[in-house]
Amino acid sequence: MRFSQFGLTTLKEVPAEAEIVSHKLMLRAGLIRRLASGLFTWMPLGLRVLRKVEAVVREEMDRAGALELLMPAVQPAELWQKTGRWEQYGPLLLRMRDRHERDFCFGPTHEEVITDIASKELRSYKQLPVNFYQIQTKFRDEIRPRFGVMRSREFIMKDAYSFDSDQDGLEVSYQKMHDAYSAIFERLGLEFRVVWADSGEIGGSKSQEFHVIADSGEDAIAYSDSDDYASNIETAATYPPVGDRPAATQDLEKIETPKAKTIDDICKLLGIDASQTVKTLVVEGTDGPVALVLRGDHELNAVKAQKLDGVASPLTMAGDEMIRDATGAAAGSLGPVGMTLPVYVDHAVGKMSDFSCGANETGFHYTGVNFERDLPAPETVDIRNVVEGDPAPGGKGSLSIARGIEVGHIFQLGTKYSESMGATVQDADGKDRVMVMGCYGIGITRIVGAAIEQNHDENGIIWPDPLAPFDVVLVPINMHRSDEVRDAAEALYTELTESGLEVLFDDRDARPGVKFADAELIGIPHRIVVSERGLQGGELEYRHRRDEESRNLKREEALNLLKESVIS
Ligand code: ATP
Ligand code: MG
Numbered sequence: 152m153r154f155s156q157f158g159l160t161t162l163k164e165v166p167a168e169a170e171i172v173s174h175k176l177m178l179r180a181g182l183i184r185r186l187a188s189g190l191f192t193w194m195p196l197g198l199r200v201l202r203k204v205e206a207v208v209r210e211e212m213d214r215a216g217a218l219e220l221l222m223p224a225v226q227p228a229e230l231w232q233k234t235g236r237w238e239q240y241g242p243l244l245l246r247m248r249d250r251h252e253r254d255f256c257f258g259p260t261h262e263e264v265i266t267d268i269a270s271k272e273l274r275s276y277k278q279l280p281v282n283f284y285q286i287q288t289k290f291r292d293e294i295r296p297r298f299g300v301m302r303s304r305e306f307i308m309k310d311a312y313s314f315d316s317d318q319d320g321l322e323v324s325y326q327k328m329h330d331a332y333s334a335i336f337e338r339l340g341l342e343f344r345v346v347w348a349d350s351g352e353i354g355g356s357k358s359q360e361f362h363v364i365a366d367s368g369e370d371a372i373a374y375s376d377s378d379d380y381a382s383n384i385e386t387a388a389t390y391p392p393v394g395d396r397p398a399a400t401q402d403l404e405k406i407e408t409p410k411a412k413t414i415d416d417i418c419k420l421l422g423i424d425a426s427q428t429v430k431t432l433v434v435e436g437t438d439g440p441v442a443l444v445l446r447g448d449h450e451l452n453a454v455k456a457q458k459l460d461g462v463a464s465p466l467t468m469a470g471d472e473m474i475r476d477a478t479g480a481a482a483g484s485l486g487p488v489g490m491t492l493p494v495y496v497d498h499a500v501g502k503m504s505d506f507s508c509g510a511n512e513t514g515f516h517y518t519g520v521n522f523e524r525d526l527p528a529p530e531t532v533d534i535r536n537v538v539e540g541d542p543a544p545g546g547k548g549s550l551s552i553a554r555g556i557e558v559g560h561i562f563q564l565g566t567k568y569s570e571s572m573g574a575t576v577q578d579a580d581g582k583d584r585v586m587v588m589g590c591y592g593i594g595i596t597r598i599v600g601a602a603i604e605q606n607h608d609e610n611g612i613i614w615p616d617p618l619a620p621f622d623v624v625l626v627p628i629n630m631h632r633s634d635e636v637r638d639a640a641e642a643l644y645t646e647l648t649e650s651g652l653e654v655l656f657d658d659r660d661a662r663p664g665v666k667f668a669d670a671e672l673i674g675i676p677h678r679i680v681v682s683e684r685g686l687q688g689g690e691l692e693y694r695h696r697r698d699e700e701s702r703n704l705k706r707e708e709a710l711n712l713l714k715e716s717v718i719s
Pocket of ligand 2: 360557559560
């Protein structure tokens with residue numbers, strides 16, 4: 152490709168709308184352009200990268216025996232009503248009406264459509280197992296689209312759906328996808344981790360996410376220092392602290408705290424650490440509000456809490472008025488002593504003694520609170536986020552926390568969709584059997600952003616070879632004034648291209664500094680410079696995007712190096 156004909160515009164300025172490095176670099180390097188919130192055009196340079204990701208994903212899916220198809224992006228409401236998700240999915244679902252006033256949505260995912268197809272096409276257990284996949288555009292009306300293509304509203308997903316006649320079959324299909332995903336992310340040259348995850352509104356039982364490790368990641372991942380356990384913090388379990396609760400040493404005292412509204416205020420007022428306080432949060436319940444009690448320095452885990460009996464899902468914090476009506480006190484003055492609402496107490500609180508908490512009377516707190524004396528010892532539950540240093544499951548080692556970008560997610564769905572949509576096959580005895588499903592997603596567009604988060608420096612992107620839009624950038628110096636340079640560069644361009652390399656030939660009449668800066672910004676792995684001085688010695692200047700310095704190589708040497716490093 153000749154740069155002069157590629158229509159690429161790079162930007163020197165960092166666009167104000169971009170918060171993280173990958174978004175900034177994607178805009179500056181001209182990979183994408185924004186149309187509206189969460190909507191992007193993939194420009195020719197960006198599309199080349201996207202197609203590389205797709206190609207690797209497609210190859211590994213095909214190798215795993217999955218079958219590619221292509222479903223419509225627009226889906227009729229009736230299918231979503233059958234599974235109950237027309238109501239459940241909420242505002243994330245982009246709904247629309249056709250000219251006959253029929254309801255449709257733009258698919259955020261395709262369980263309903265594929266299960267409909269399976270129920271019609273698959274008749275006998277002999278047709279199983281089968282795994283269908285597609286690479287297609289999804290739309291989710293995200294509440295906060297951000298980070299460019301990482302959390303956009305329209306994006307490309309590879310989604311796959313497996314059908315088996317029983318759970319054992321599903322385990323095999325699931326493991327195949329687990330292995331295919333690992334192969335994909337390894338081939339793409341990304342540092343990733345597989346973590347246990349929540350199934351969210353997709354439903355089902357077992358699920359794992361594939362995360363690209365990056366500080367800008369929106370997810371927190373807890374991993375063990377003693378084995379390969381790793382979990383999204385949404386589902387990482389906490390346990391009751393070991394050992395006995397320390398004996399009480401303080402008397403119960405009620406103190407006036409008119410200005411203390413937060414845990415911070417109370418700690419300052421009493422001169423204590425947040426770990427000696429207890430906070431009480433009120434959430435909406437299925438039968439009236441419910442109180443959740445946590446140690447002052449711990450964070451509530453919404454995914455865990457919304458699964459508790461009587462707690463509304465999705466988790467919704469009660470408003471001030473609801474709290475006052477239900478408890479007679481302001482939100483900042485609540486506590487477990489004498490609480491009239493149903494209460495869930497976190498494991499960590501169960502072993503506390505001599506703690507302070509709100510007195511369920513506006514402007515008052517208790518200090519020196521102790522279980523079994525001031526309130527009954529509670530049954531405890533797991534409702535908090537793990538923190539650094541918490542024990543890992545299995546009783547060995549402790550947890551560390553890293554940040555990750557979710558690029559893939561695999562689920563065991565079971566019969567959730569096949570049951571409600573009547574997707575059955577005849578088994579060997581001629582009886583109808585509900586198919587057991589799995590579903591498997593990869594964020595194709597998100598991978599491009601995630602790869603840049605992991606591979607860049609202050610000058611721009613550093614593409615891992617398999618993702619690079621071009622293998623080589625060819626930079627002639629003063630080509631427009633030197634026939635010798637022009638001829639040598641043209642000959643090299645032809646030779647490299649003919650040997651199967653993808654070459655970006657910077658034939659622009661521009662200063663070398665401009666060309667070098669652009670080459671670094673757009674991150675092409677190999678750079679060859681052709682100059683009059685080099686040619687006199689029969690040499691070319693070579694530099695890998697990761698190298699500190701360039702090297703002079705004989706023409707043949709340079710050609711061999713390129714051919715070997717890229718084609719092998
Ligand atoms: P998230 O938790 O990031 O919102 P999700 O769990 O809702 O994602 P899945 O339903 O598991 O997403 O979708 C499969 C994959 O699609 C995700 O692993 C992710 O890589 C990608 N994806 C999901 N939402 C978006 C989005 N808004 N923009 C880009 N990619 C997305
Ligand atoms: Mg997910």
